Amino acid sequence: MKEKINFLESRLYPVFFMVILSAILTLILAFSYQLSKGRVEMYQELRLQINLLSLFKSEIPELNDEVIKENNPETMNKLYSKYLVSKTLENRPDYQYFEFVDKGNTSGYVFPVSAKGLWSTIKLLVAIDTEFDKYLGIKIIIQGETPGLGARITENWFQEQFTGKGFRQIDGFNKLQLIEENGNPKADQILQITGATVSSKAIISGIQHDLEILYKQNFSSAKVN
Amino acid sequence: MNKKQIFIQSAFTENAIWTQILGICSALAVTNQMKNSLVMGLGVIFTLALSMFTISAIRSLIPSRVRMMAQTFIIAFYVILVDLFLKAFLPDISQELGPYVGLIITNCIIMGRAEAFATKNTPLDSMIDGIGAGVGYTLVLLIISFIREIFGFGAIFGYQVLGNWWTRWSIMVMAPSAFFLLAMLIWIMEIRKRKKG
Numbered sequence: 001m002k003e004k005i006n007f008l009e010s011r012l013y014p015v016f017f018m019v020i021l022s023a024i025l026t027l028i029l030a031f032s033y034q035l036s037k038g039r040v041e042m043y044q045e046l047r048l049q050i051n052l053l054s055l056f057k058s059e060i061p062e063l064n065d066e067v068i069k070e071n072n073p074e075t076m077n078k079l080y081s082k083y084l085v086s087k088t089l090e091n092r093p094d095y096q097y098f099e100f101v102d103k104g105n106t107s108g109y110v111f112p113v114s115a116k117g118l119w120s121t122i123k124l125l126v127a128i129d130t131e132f133d134k135y136l137g138i139k140i141i142i143q144g145e146t147p148g149l150g151a152r153i154t155e156n157w158f159q160e161q162f163t164g165k166g167f168r169q170i171d172g173f174n175k176l177q178l179i180e181e182n183g184n185p186k187a188d189q190i191l192q193i194t195g196a197t198v199s200s201k202a203i204i205s206g207i208q209h210d211l212e213i214l215y216k217q218n219f220s221s222a223k224v225n
Numbered sequence: 226m227n228k229k230q231i232f233i234q235s236a237f238t239e240n241a242i243w244t245q246i247l248g249i250c251s252a253l254a255v256t257n258q259m260k261n262s263l264v265m266g267l268g269v270i271f272t273l274a275l276s277m278f279t280i281s282a283i284r285s286l287i288p289s290r291v292r293m294m295a296q297t298f299i300i301a302f303y304v305i306l307v308d309l310f311l312k313a314f315l316p317d318i319s320q321e322l323g324p325y326v327g328l329i330i331t332n333c334i335i336m337g338r339a340e341a342f343a344t345k346n347t348p349l350d351s352m353i354d355g356i357g358a359g360v361g362y363t364l365v366l367l368i369i370s371f372i373r374e375i376f377g378f379g380a381i382f383g384y385q386v387l388g389n390w391w392t393r394w395s396i397m398v399m400a401p402s403a404f405f406l407l408a409m410l411i412w413i414m415e416i417r418k419r420k421k422g
Contacts, residue, residue: 008286013288014288014290017286017287017288017291017295018291018294018295021295021298021299022298025298025299025302028302029302029305029306032306032309033309036309036310036312036313039313039314040309040312040313040316043312043313043316047316142320144323144324146257146398146399147257147258147261147398148257148258148377148378148398149395149398149399195395195398
């Protein structure tokens with residue numbers, strides 16, 4: 001007993017204690033991480049698949065709001081392998097993008113794009129036709145903007161506005177403009193979110209910046225030649 | 226003190242936010258929507274309950290020189306567990322709360338209760354004290370977020386209760402409103418205390 005008390009008071013004991021405590025806690029965490037890893041990855045994969053597929057909702061007859069809501073991994077996986085192909089760029093092998101293939105023809109691309117918002121880096125998927133003429137849709141994946149203001153960029157009406165808007169013109173790139181939320185948008189105009197001009201602007205400039213680079217570097221030559 | 230008294234004391238009479246002004250960073254950050262406040266509150270209650278229990282259970286073994294380090298470690302351990310759980314089972318909420326869950330580690334209430342109570346009391350009492358402090362914290366979050374959400378969005382828990390005629394107060398959605406509301410709440414509670422005392 002005497003020895004034990006001495007050890008508890010020795011200079012070495014705090015070190016010993018922390019080592020043991022770290023070992024136990026880290027072991028439990030590592031174990032829980034391993035246990036949940038499969039589920040977490042499955043959800044991430046599923047979320048990506050749903051986001052990609054919902055960009056082409058109108059072209060996929062098997063997909064409707066109910067199927068999306070059901071969230072069934074098997075159905076989504078099946079649809080994903082039927083309609084989407086994952087690719088990488090020649091000059092950027094770490095950049096993954098997707099091709100939408102319907103009946104053997106590629107009819108659109110999906111590119112992950114990032115934009116600098118007010119508080120956060122916004123990540124989104126942008127679908128565009130193979131000629132880069134017009135947007136087929138956008139889908140915000142990750143954002144950390146002000147809830148209730150900037151975070152409203154995730155609302156459907158805001159994202160759906162991009163569908164059908166022009167990206168490329170004969171003499172260059174089309175610039176989208178923002179107008180007030182309850183205005184009447186023309187062909188090149190997007191309704192912005194009231195009180196969140198920075199986030200709305202960020203989406204537009206982020207998409208245009210990234211897509212212009214992608215087009216110039218990777219997709220324009222194929223078209224010109 | 227019996228268990229009920231411990232609970233009432235740590236949740237109300239010595240509420241961490243309005244009497245000790247602890248944990249106000251997150252009270253300011255997540256209170257513009259009630260749903261986020263509730264999940265944040267539940268995360269804090271869970272972390273408080275289990276970390277207080279653990280800290281108290283091994284209190285005689287924790288060397289006093291490294292006790293803060295050990296306490297932080299135990300708190301962080303439970304927070305990571307909460308984070309993993311949300312990611313694996315409630316991915317939507319996890320996505321919505323984003324970095325806030327990790328920030329539970331820095332919530333001063335947890336460290337405060339560990340130092341003030343768990344290091345001196347039995348595991349069960351400490352756990353009840355932790356739950357009480359967590360409930361008190363959640364209550365304040367819900368009061369503030371109720372006011373902010375109803376004025377800022379015309380909604381409660383995301384359900385629109387005020388119609389389109391309602392002009393949303395943008396200030397309520399932004400961080401500054403939480404400063405005013407929290408200050409007013411502390412003011413009201415202080416007046417009550419003085420009247421009683």
